[in-house]
Amino acid sequence: MPELALMDNVWIMICAVLVLFMQGGFILLEAGSTRMKNAGHIAGKTIFTLGIGSLVYWAVGWGFSYGEGNAFIGLSDFFFGNYETADEGLVGSVDFFFQMMFALIALTIAFGGFAERAKLSAYVIFAVLFSAFVYPVVAHWIWGGGWISELGKQDFAGSTVVHLTGAAAALAATILLKPRLGKYNKDGSSNDLAGHNQVFTALGVLILWVGWFGFNAGSTLGVADAFFGYVALNTQLGAAGGAVAALFIAWALTGKSDVPTMLNGALAGLVAITASCAFVAPWAAVVIGLVGGLIVFFSMKLFDKARIDDPIFALSVHGVAGVWGTISTGFFATPELSEMVAGRPGLFYGGGFTQLGVQIISVVAVAVFAFVVSYILLKITSAITGGLRVSEEEEIVGLDLSEHGSYGYPESMPGQDTKTGA
Template sequence: MEAIALMDNLWVIIAFALVLLMQGGFILLEAGSTRMKNAGHIAGKTIFTVAIASLVFWAVGYGFIYGEGNAFIGLSNFFYGDFSFEGEGLAGSVDFIFQLAFAAIALTIAFGGFAERAKLSAYVIFAVLFSALIYPVVAHWVWGGGWLAGLGKQDFAGSTVVHLTGAMAALAATIVLKPRIGKFNADGTSNDLAGHNQVYTALGVLVLWVGWFGFNGGSTFGVDGAFFGYVALTTQLAAAAGAIAAMLIVSAMTGRNDIPTMLNGALAGLVAITASTAFVAPWAAVIIGLIGGLIVHFAMVMFDKAKIDDPIFALSVHGVAGVWGTLSTGFFATPALAEMNGGQAGLFYGGGLSQLGVQLTGVTVSGLYAFAVAFIILKVMDKVMSGGIRVSEEEELLGLDMSEHGSYGYPENMAQPEPAKTEKPSA
């Protein structure tokens, strides 16, 4: 095995580990952003559904993305078991495991729309169907040689493929499940069902931020030329700009230095740069992150006014910022980087509207497909499952830790103490 090839494979395995570790970030982010009575459920279902997604991806997901087929879907390489290596590039198993981690992230994003009100059985069934019928199709269109790849769509690490796909499935879930008890009043105003631990939320964002260097940097698939360092640079700048912009705009609009909005701004900057990280100059990465941080605040307000209950802000962070990130390459892609990584230069570099049109087409069709299929799946599940996909009112008020698992994530804080036992006085 040649030394450079060995390093390439090692780097991608390290990147896989970083992306898998992002699940820990999502556990902290989602648990911290919701109420204590659901924390154990959130942590447990994340691990369980990642396990489900892994097996489904092995069985059919990878084949639907990268198998030989047509412009719509791949139709080979099911139950993947290849170890192909010829001294250059990646071993087949290394590429597979890296791609698996992306599929699991998309599913976890989708589950943001289920938070605090869906049955565990709904998570299980949807995990199978999303991992087989939704994510692989969009991924094939863009990354597997499908029709959007043929048009030259630019999505380096997944603003559309991963983040928008997951967010649109989350939107379908919020609509089918309806808002949590107590979220909205009869007059349309909303109540803040505050998360129980902002420290967890902040730590979750930091874990995700670190994992993103595997997410974006690993998508270089190698170390030759050290281009992963450039990708890391644009990723870091966009995240920083997003956090600052979100804090400034929420302070200006509300008079409060709101921590959750700032944290979502950092994530929005990361989501936005994910598509364009390998296509844009550092100054453009700052602009992309700034705009991501600004729009995430307005998106959060917009969805709240529309009475869409999104506890984890998946629609704002991964959906709206994912759309912006995808379109941004159509504005900012430099000629040299576009030539190196695929597609055409952006509008601001004399590329005209061509690449922007491709980006708009890709993000529109991919988003509509993910939403429509997820909505149909969830509506059918809600009809055929006994009692539907939402827990009962009594179970929701009790908390999913107890109603779905029989124990609290914080037993010392949540469990009712037993009455003290005293001995009867002797006669």
Template sequence: MDVNYLMNSLWVMVSAVLVIFMIGGFIMLEAGSTRMKNAGHIAGKTIFTFGLASLVFWAVGFGFIFGDNANFFVGLSNFFYGGAELDLALNSSVFFLFQLAFSGIAITIALGGFAERAKLSVYLIFTVLFSALVYPVVAHWIWGGGWLAEHGKQDFAGSTVVHLTGAMAAFAATILLKPRIGKYNKDGSANNIYGHNQVFTALGVLILWVGWFGFNAGSTVSVDAGFFGFVALNTNLAAGAGAVAALIISWVVLGKSDIPTILNGALAGLVAITASCAFVDTWAAVVIGFVAGILVFYSARFFEKRKIDDPIFALSVHGAAGVWGTLSTGFFATPELATVGKPGLFYGGGLEQLGVQAMGVGVSGLYAFVVSFAILAIVKKVIGGLRVTEEEEIMGLDVSEHGSYGYPEVFLTSENQKVSS
């Protein structure tokens, strides 16, 4: 068997494992960024919804993205994928698993907008429908040879396909679910609802940062010329620049180097470089990450002032940074690296590629938002509401949805003390 085929397969398999392990990063990030009474729920529902999304991707998602007999909207074959070899330079089952991991990340991002107030049943229903009707459609348009691909849309590893799509679904959820109890006062001012463990959040960010090497560098799906190393370098530089920029802007505006902002800055840099990591020079990766670090700070403040309660900052980290990252190739893509589309504005390409990028952002984001909103609105009508009761929300979803605490020693000791007193 061809050595290059085997090496490609091994590299992409390792990358798939890294991307799947990012689910662990999201568990730590979301649990740490929210309150202790919901930590077990967040961990459990994240594992379960990834498993559910995997089954949906196997049944229909892969076929809608990469199937033959495609139209401008979706592909129409390879449903219930059984391991058949495709015309690829690596093992097809490995490629399938790699793509499945991306689908799992997209729904995990989307469900961040539901945090601390949605019914478990809503998570489950939305996971099935998003994984079948939202993510695969956008992915086909850009990665599966759809109409945006024909226009030369540049999105190497998914600033639009994964991150913006997930963020727009989260946006629909935050609007329909409305803010958490206690987030806003009657005069419209916002209260900080602090996450219970910044160490968890930081560890989650680090796991995501490491996993991103599979996410971006793995998207080369090849070991040829070691190009994945260049992609990884750009990825790391953008993350570092995003963290530094977020630290600086928070220090300047707030007078303190805010830890959640720094962590969001690193993630924003990673999200932003995801579209362009294979198309831009290293200096541009630093610029892209730095701008993302500043953007995420102001975006979070923008949404909070408009009473959009986004507990894990999905709209800012994955949405605003995803938009910027997708547009950035229209500025910085070089003639040597632009294997898809055309060079950016700063390399003599004019406004054409920037226009394609803007069109892709607009259409993909609008589709993800409208369909996600419609799904949730219908679910709300059918099951009688998306949100747990006020009593259940105050109690915490660990107990109200699962009947046990994520931190039993803390809560049970507290309850025993109340009884004994």
């Protein structure tokens, strides 16, 4: 294998591991954003669903995503086992491993809508169904040569494929599971069921931020022209813009510089820049991040007012910001950079409404497909498990104890003797 091709493969493997490590960020983010009595459950379910998702993606997910088929779905390369090397480009197994990590991130995002009230069995079954029949179809449409890619869709690293798909599934779950006990009052007002550890949440965001460079810069799929550095720059600027905008809008409108809002703003900036990081100028990356940070603040408020209980804010951070990030390329893509996909610049660079229209079509198609199919699959899951949600008693006790038999923080929970551990 030539030296350059070897470097490409090493680079993508490193990026794949960075994306895998983002799961550690999700563990801390989700555990910190929820209550102590569910922390162990959230951490544990993330690990076992990685196992389930990996097996399903190996068996059928890759084939449905990238196998030869039609405009809707791939129909070959199931039970992936390509061990051959290549004289140039990525080795099949390296490409597979990298793409598997993206599928697992989408699954983790989807499970944000389950937090603090779903049965463990529901996680297990839906992990299989989502990894087989939801994410792979969207990936094929956009990255696997499907009908949306033929339109010239621009989604460099997954604002639509990963984030919007996961968020649409999370919305279906949130609607079916209904709000957590005590979240809303009879008069429609809401109660703040605050997360138990903001330090965990902040560290989780930082880990995700670092891992995102594997996510975005790794999507260059090579090192030949060092373009990954430009992608990384835009990624950093988008995240920074999101964090700053969310902090200041919360400070201005509520009088408090709310930490969770600022953290979600950083993530919204990252999600928003993910589609366009290879297609826009740095100044536009800042604007995209700033807008992402602003809309996540208002989106969180709107979902809460609509009595849609989203403990992890997956709908706002990954869904709404994912929509904005996808559409933003239709405004800001430069003529030079957009050539790598379809050669169509954005509206602000004289490209007219063509690319913007493609981006909007893709958002509508993916959101509707992922939501409707996830809703149906969750109904099937509910029928199999006898309901998606734990009982009221189990929810009050906490999923750590009711689903796993032990607390994530045993010495801190009621009925535990801090001296003897009994």
